[in-house]
Amino acid sequence: MTVEGFFERLRTEGRIVIVGASLAGLTAAETLRAEGFTGSLTMIGDEPYEPYDRPPLSKAVLLGKASPHRTDLPRRRELDADWRLGVAAAGLDLGARRVRLADGDEVEYDRLLIATGVRARPWPNETEAQLDGVFVLRTRDDAVALHRRLGAAPRRVFVIGAGFTGSEIASACRYQDLAVTVAERANAPLVGALGGVVGAVAAELQRENGVDLRTGVTVTALEGDTSGRVRAAHLSDGGVVETDVVVVSLGATRNTEWLTGSGLGAGPRGVACDAGCRAFDFRGIVTDDVFVAGDVARSPHPLFNYQFLSLEHWGNAVSQAEVAAHNMISPSADRRPHIWVPAFWSSQFGVNIKSVGVPTMGDQIMITQGSLAERRFVGAYGYQGRVIAAVSFDNTRWLQFYQQLIETAAPFPLEYSTVDRRPEGRRPIPADFPDPSLPTHGPTVTLSGYSPVDRRLVFTPARH
């Protein structure tokens, strides 16, 4: 069969299976149909729900401004898909092109998309994790349960980990006037994602908003009462905090276990793929029929020295899924690379935070607009003499410009002046990221590989 003939048949009568029926999965399915795919489409998702949106779960939902049941992702078109919801994919046979389901069923494919995302990393002590009142926040069910408990007027909420999710939860609690303590191993919130300079601003923000923020400590144990309800958290500095709700926000674990033994290059850091979203097998050979998108993917990025990156970013999931879907049904000459510039947003304590690029790669930061003191600023991150990322607090509308600087590898430090000149800043200072070998709650961008420009292999300790 000619190549055109093959793709013609794939597009009209092929079988495409998508595992992971959430943001990336839905986007890919819609894109496939939009691009004229008329074959059979199967959506496998282990959650019982149709695709819904997660960012509101730690924001509007906890603030009581949106119901956790009302964050369904909008549908742009009729999908005509076979939905297998509430059942997990349990295995993959690459040779036979079959996905095995947890209920014993099997589904064959011509093209497979893996979009299984990540899950919340649970509290490591299982008995303590089982205590009534201990929560994580990743799914709709998590949000319903946590929301209900916050509504029952707890005396104090205890959040473990001050990454984005933990900080957003703390913000939601304060908004509802709930007492909240946040414990963070690093010296400030958001440090893993944005570094110590910005972290210090986040710390101030939390304290001013009445958060009891404990930094430089770890939680050593959660203590329950006789009826199995959590009642206190013990800290490494000897402190004990009485609490009746604990939210564990220790970052995420990639959902790749179901691929164990399949022969794919999948592991705790995600499923490796090329810039066209094609998965690698464990020998480093790219597959033709298995694609990856969203939080579970890790792919090399030319702007960031071909480092393999895993991004836990909403926008990335969308754009990567679009590229994957397009490439799945296109001959190689028509395929597109996914070279999206990472972008992440968060909102907490009334402040809009947004980043572009990969701040965690930056070794220096320079406040180019606004001021840290006013908590309205843009900071640019530099790496080896070029701009690698930028972050804004309540200054989102300028970021597009910095994105351009990143895309063109503009020199760092920046030399121009801006309309928003302030006395402070305009001098690069160390961005102050913690030693990556120390585990933290985890940033939302993970550098997870070597770059071909590194001639030597450096041991990068796992974060999992």
Next chain:
Amino acid sequence: MTHASLLRRITDYSSRADPYPLYEELRRTPVLHEEDGGPYAVSSYWDILSLLHDPRISSDAGNLAAAGSDELGEAEETGLPPSFIRLDPPEHDRLRRIANRPFGPPHSPHRIDAMRDDLTEIVSGLIDGFGDAKRIDLVDRFAYPFPVTVICRLLGVPREDQPRFRAWVDPIVAGLDPDPGGHDEERLRAAQEARVQLGMYLAGLVEQRRKEPREDMLSRLATDRGPDGLMTTMEVLTTAVLLLIAGHETTVNLITNGMLTLLRHPEFLRALREDPGLSVGIVEELLRYEPPVQFIPRRTCIADIELRGVTIPKGSRIWLVLAAGNRDPERFTDPDRFDPYRRDIQHLGFGSGIHICFGAPLARLETQIALAELAGRLDNPRLVDDPPPYRQNAVLRGPRHLSVAFDSVRP
């Protein structure tokens, strides 16, 4: 005129009815600089978008004065301190943030949508007012009076004061559009006089609302103590006048351009009559196809900027020609076609970046309702003059009159 520079041909009145061929010519030189000391005109979509987000570009009138004046006249000569549209951060951010609290999300997410019934009522009233006429000037009878009434309701100008209010607004708006043939002095004096009167009236109203606040925007601006503190009375006045003038200039032209475009494309007028929901797509496409603000002339760069191999030196004036970017074939397929069903429509009609149109949600809703109602109620509407006579202004472009004939007005 054949040897006149391209920018002069664009600002020349004879190009007003159809500047689009000139914009096409303009895009061939993406960064056009024709005269020493003259502006650098930027006309392609991506370049404009990037400059709108560029922190080296200033909107501050002070920087502009240093860069020398342009031929376009100063539209917003109010005698008040500059409004946030003419300021840079951090003052811009502070004032805009305070102004936004009573106007839009996150603090007032439903403010504009809650005006829907009000707007419909105003629109119906104006259309009822056509009486038995079979032909009207849409500008004078509809598109001009509509935004004043809206702004009065939004700000909280009492109903009984609205005629006085309009009597001041009319000369001010007329004064914004100088007549090329001269005779301006009289009009400018009248406008200045009206400004003073309006300012005094508003100041009185602000004082009153400070003492007895209501639900309206003026009360909120005068009393709302957010994290940025309180606006001074002068700042409240500037902001109110900004809403008035900026809200006027644009909505009038958007509605008029909209009706003109629909009359030129009767199939969409019919479609709109059948499905008023189409007004959303129509208004978005209008903002791309016939944007009321054709270009942003008052920006200065405060550092050297390199664009497409050209270095725009620090201190230069920059024109961002939004209407040219909106029809850039590198960005939009078939850009010269009016297509309200277009899906990919990130137009520059409201600008972008920190100065993105403050009143956009209101302008959208006003125009959607206006066009849907006109389409629904005018029987067999027809364009009398094509092209209609245009206003002098090249920046805020739109017909000065739009004569529309119809068989009857449906109840």
